[in-house]
Amino acid sequence: MCGIVGYVGDGNVYDILIKGLHRLEYRGYDSAGIALGTPSGKINIYKSQGKVSNLEDFCKDKNLEATSGIAHTRWATHGEPSDTNAHPHFSEDGNLALVHNGTIENYKVLKDALIQHGCTFHSETDTEVLVQLIEYIKLKNDCSLLDAVRMALKQVVGAYAIAVIEKNHPDKIIAARNSSPLAVGIGNNEMFLASDATPFVEYTNECVYLKDGEIAIIEKGEPLKIVNLDNRETQIDVTTLELSISQLEKGGYEHFMLKEIFEQPTTLRDCIRGRVIEGGKKIMLSGVIDGKEKFLNAKRIVIVACGTSWHAALLGKYLIQDMCKIPVEVEYASEFRYSNPILDEKDVVIAISQSGETADTLAAVKIARNMGAYVYGISNVVGSSIPRETESGTYIHVGPEIGVASTKAFTGQVMVLTLLALSIAQLKGTMTLEKISWLGEHILKIPSTVEKVLALNDKIERLSMKYTYAKNCLYLGRGFSYPVALEGALKLKEISYIHAEGYPAAEMKHGPIALIDEEMPSVIIAPKDHVYEKIVSNVQQVKARGGSIIAIVNEGDEIISKMADHVLEVPEMPECLTPIITSIPLQLLSYYIAINKGKDVDMPRNLAKSVTVE
Numbered sequence: 001m002c003g004i005v006g007y008v009g010d011g012n013v014y015d016i017l018i019k020g021l022h023r024l025e026y027r028g029y030d031s032a033g034i035a036l037g038t039p040s041g042k043i044n045i046y047k048s049q050g051k052v053s054n055l056e057d058f059c060k061d062k063n064l065e066a067t068s069g070i071a072h073t074r075w076a077t078h079g080e081p082s083d084t085n086a087h088p089h090f091s092e093d094g095n096l097a098l099v100h101n102g103t104i105e106n107y108k109v110l111k112d113a114l115i116q117h118g119c120t121f122h123s124e125t126d127t128e129v130l131v132q133l134i135e136y137i138k139l140k141n142d143c144s145l146l147d148a149v150r151m152a153l154k155q156v157v158g159a160y161a162i163a164v165i166e167k168n169h170p171d172k173i174i175a176a177r178n179s180s181p182l183a184v185g186i187g188n189n190e191m192f193l194a195s196d197a198t199p200f201v202e203y204t205n206e207c208v209y210l211k212d213g214e215i216a217i218i219e220k221g222e223p224l225k226i227v228n229l230d231n232r233e234t235q236i237d238v239t240t241l242e243l244s245i246s247q248l249e250k251g252g253y254e255h256f257m258l259k260e261i262f263e264q265p266t267t268l269r270d271c272i273r274g275r276v277i278e279g280g281k282k283i284m285l286s287g288v289i290d291g292k293e294k295f296l297n298a299k300r301i302v303i304v305a306c307g308t309s310w311h312a313a314l315l316g317k318y319l320i321q322d323m324c325k326i327p328v329e330v331e332y333a334s335e336f337r338y339s340n341p342i343l344d345e346k347d348v349v350i351a352i353s354q355s356g357e358t359a360d361t362l363a364a365v366k367i368a369r370n371m372g373a374y375v376y377g378i379s380n381v382v383g384s385s386i387p388r389e390t391e392s393g394t395y396i397h398v399g400p401e402i403g404v405a406s407t408k409a410f411t412g413q414v415m416v417l418t419l420l421a422l423s424i425a426q427l428k429g430t431m432t433l434e435k436i437s438w439l440g441e442h443i444l445k446i447p448s449t450v451e452k453v454l455a456l457n458d459k460i461e462r463l464s465m466k467y468t469y470a471k472n473c474l475y476l477g478r479g480f481s482y483p484v485a486l487e488g489a490l491k492l493k494e495i496s497y498i499h500a501e502g503y504p505a506a507e508m509k510h511g512p513i514a515l516i517d518e519e520m521p522s523v524i525i526a527p528k529d530h531v532y533e534k535i536v537s538n539v540q541q542v543k544a545r546g547g548s549i550i551a552i553v554n555e556g557d558e559i560i561s562k563m564a565d566h567v568l569e570v571p572e573m574p575e576c577l578t579p580i581i582t583s584i585p586l587q588l589l590s591y592y593i594a595i596n597k598g599k600d601v602d603m604p605r606n607l608a609k610s611v612t613v614e
């Protein structure tokens with residue numbers, strides 16, 4: 001997965017592209033490059049391995065004059081991260097430069113055919129095949145770049161968002177998409193192109209999200225034109241962006257991750273706003289109202305997601321089964337898509353994805369729709385692919401999440417799943433009005449409760465020192481706290497590179513207990529709930545083997561607090577709402593441990609924010 005930026009206009013092309021690449025660095029950061037179309041009819045390409053800042057250093061003494069340009073921040077799929085494999089790629093004769101996000105599945109067949117025709121390849125990427133193919137078709141048919149792109153894309157199998165510039169037309173970009181996102185920003189006498197709207201939000205709020213199979217012709221002084229692969233003009237739907245610049249900056253925090261953890265009272269307020277009404281008595285989720293009949297008649301709900309979103313999905317299962325009495329299955333989207341799933345029109349499939357672009361989740365959505373299931377999406381990024389491919393859905397409204405480790409999106413997803421379960425229960429009558437209204441009242445208190453939990457920050461920072469050099473760590477929880485344990489362990493491993501495992505606490509005695517000794521700390525999530533007594537005995541078992549314990553308990557806890565080495569107390573909440581509260585100390589703990597180890601928490605090694613390849 002990679003990020004693309006493009007610009008045509010009178011502004012400072014280089015500055016706009018570099019700033020845009022920084023905004024998209026969450027999509028990949030193993031190499032970056034820029035192609036500048038000069039007024040004299042040249043294309044200058046500069047590339048550098050590593051983060052966008054390396055590219056900036058490399059460009060310091062270069063000629064940066066340009067009227068248009070395309071740029072790319074890469075996450076390697078075909079070919080290792082290197083200067084050569086970085087985008088943009090030139091065509092053989094240097095007439096075209098191209099950037100690409102996605103994977104070309106039939107690149108080998110195309111490459112072999114082009115080699116037969118005399119093309120030489122310099123990189124190991126599938127992208128170079130695209131640019132060579134377009135140039136080959138252009139020369140062979142003596143046609144325009146647009147026609148060559150159309151003809152080339154008809155031969156391509158796979159996912160792509162591309163942008164191409166041509167030496168002789170430095171004021172024009174041709175861009176196209178299939179399964180990888182691409183947005184065009186329409187400014188005043190200037191146009192932008194990017195994998196999402198964040199690179200151009202400070203210049204314009206007019207945005208067009210390209211659809212699969214569309215090609216945009218972005219030309220200085222001309223209105224935006226969009227055609228399909230058969231060159232028929234398609235309708236242009238302009239969206240007004242509601243993003244603000246302050247949402248994209250660190251706002252005084254050292255890292256996006258910390259900012260995003262501290263934003264949670266606000267993001268949860270935004271997520272709840274207008275959805276819990278009449279003081280908590282009524283839950284209104286428009287997506288559920290749209291799909292009312294489907295939810296009422298669902299014989300089963302299948303939730304598909306990846307990573308952190310999968311942990312939220314697991315909580316969704318507990319919530320929906322408990323409140324709505326509908327059987328729920330939770331699947332990793334990557335497994336689901338290859339498991340010959342059995343679905344029909346009586347099934348509801350819920351796809352959860354912060355980015356709305358995760359390739360496996362998107363593929364699962366398409367499979368479910370083809371099999372006749374009703375598909376509902378829970379996403380954060382407005383206009384992304386999953387919300388557009390699903391029949392109805394809900395945005396979590398937590399604002400852009402830039403830190404690679406998901407924090408505020410997780411709590412937003414859990415919040416939306418809670419509201420979803422409550423609104424279905426309300427429609428089905430599977431819960432009493434008193435219970436709904438009691439939970440509704442508590443939901444309204446969640447943002448202020450999260451503020452109280454964040455006051456643990458300094459204590460957690462001090463505590464983190466003691467565990468910075470742990471080699472392994474176990475996270476244990478039962479019931480609603482089990483997915484929280486999984487999520488806590490994922491947070492620790494992805495940003496601090498400490499091996500961590502989340503486990504249902506009772507399962508510990510079937511294996512993991514063998515690992516416990518003085519070197520193996522356990523984080524135990526034990527709020528006062530219906531399995532509290534059970535987890536007390538799990539704590540005793542860890543203690544008896546000399547393991548040190550960090551316990552997340554409710555204020556006033558007297559039993560586990562006495563046994564644990566360190567205690568983090570959080571306010572009590574109804575059981576089904578505790579995951580939002582108990583996950584926050586775990587986010588802070590991983591953050592500080594990673595910081596103590598000097599790790600780059602916002603861009604951990606080998607990880608990217610949205611995984612748009614298989």
Ligand code: F6R
Nearest residue numbers: 307308309353354355358405406
């Ligand atoms: C972990 C993390 C990932 C994502 C996963 C799915 O902190 O962020 O595990 O949750 O890649 O991404 P989305 O939700 O965008 O589909």
